Amino acid sequence: MTTACFFHEASSGHVTPPGHPERVERMRAVAEGLAGLDLDRREAPLAEEAEVLRCHPASYLARIKAGLPEEGWSQLDGDTFLSPGSLEAALRAVGGTCAAVDLVLSGGAGNAFVGCRPPGHHAEQDVAMGFCLFGSVSIAAKRALEEHGLSRVAIVDFDVHHGNGTQALMWDEPRVLFASSHQMPLYPGTGAAEERGAHGQIVNVPLRAGSAGAVMRAAYEDVILPRIDAFRPELILISAGFDAHADDPLAGLNWTAQDFAWLTGRICDLAAAHCGGRVVSTLEGGYDLPALAASVAAHVGVLKERSA
Template sequence: MAITLFYHPIFLEHEMGLGHPERPQRLELIISSLHQLQWHDELLWQTPHIILKEDLLRVHHEEYINSVFAASPKEGYYYFDGDTAMNPLTLEAACFAAGSVKDAVKAVMDKQTKRAVCLIRPPGHHAEPDRAMGFCFFNNVAVGAAFALDVYKLDRIAIIDFDVHHGNGTEKMFRDDPRVFYWSSFQHPFYPGVELDKQPSHFHFHPLAAGSGSEAFHDLVDNHLVDALEAFAPQLIFISAGFDAHRKDPLAELFFLQKDYFYVTDKIVKIAERVCEGKVISTLEGGYHLKALSHCFSAHLKAMR
């Protein structure tokens, strides 16, 4: 089945300095690996539109949005923190990244495709309503989810986040919205920190100790994701697809394998076929070992077919 893949070359222009792990080569290697797939002709490449301010306002505070636009430098870098910096083209990249997820929602909900993948950077799930952090400026998946809820009047959507770092921004944006089933697996204790107690019933947080691998992750998927997701019966499923839990990733201490990303994605897609006509939107988050990232992304994409 054809997959619509949203990508813009501006994503390669955003960079945060020599040696930074969130670098343009992440996408360059993914794209190279995709062109080598035997089923590459099943990928429908689309250029996204830039996001509108009104779309950002659904999840971010206006004062924060204005501050990000004002911070965009004419040269050099502007640092929000030690890890998160803008160069002169970062703002444009961030706006097209968020626009990609909005366009993906439109494509899926208007039945132009059943599956959409947003091959984007900068990532987004750490961006809070009023704060840039963790390499993130605007919360891409949250922008898309809020757009789907508002414009398409959906009652139930799901966000599955298997990045090795918990999506604190996504958590804050939907904590009080029971229409959003949010499932997050992550290394714990680890960046950015998370309060495991007193979570609302539509949130499902699953910490993994350093050293955990395939067996622990499959247990979470089989015993804590599949039934809960199917029972919620979302009308649309988003994936915050981070690949930094792979055993070779330099920024974490979990031991996932390439096959694990096929495994979890396949489970999600099969549930989507049963409950929401197969509608799934995947958005790239983390993954910092270049070769492992490209292989895991290809496995993820294969399971989306």
């Protein structure tokens, strides 16, 4: 088995205004981080609109289409923008994540990483926010349930910002366990431990600013990993945000690349125990370019080791 990686040049067609942290150059950093790894590199396909509609209404998709500018940018909220290439980029991110799920569940790869942008975990049912247009990981979870007949899918979100969109989209879905660690207080302001979902299947672990990897590791060992273990997932999806790194400009959790490697390994341990190692990871945040490159290399390096 191998690790598949899905990319597409359309990710660079989603152009944000100068100075915006979620920028085209992130794709170069991801490529640099993965340059030395022997991976099954694949092109992220364009998602059918029906995939988006698993989680978002047609009226929302129509609003995104209508908002696309002929040049420059249009603004959806305080920090979320559209450029002429944004829709294709977002559909490639959805398509890559869904294709990765199909490939891993069919046995074509041991695990997979999707290195596309824009990110997705802040997008709610009919709201674009936090740099995000479509809930790629939530859509992929729905695909695994509805097309592959799975009964239990776990989503682990270690982005420094709470995945409010994923939480909202999965709030009423008992077949999905959503577990998030995130800095709090911080944007978007959700993710309190008391937010547990309609079926008690949401696990939020807020972490204080200034805490480092040791605090994170204890939180996962004490809270999140036991919940995933008890859930016995048939597939684990990861919202892989690397903005908890100490060098990231948007937060302050002080993780290192080695912390991301440790956490990836522990997630893979549970995948090996319950679902034949089946893990699909999708890029979310990470805005310091050298830190992003190092963290992606550490994360995917572990996936590669575990897929052998």
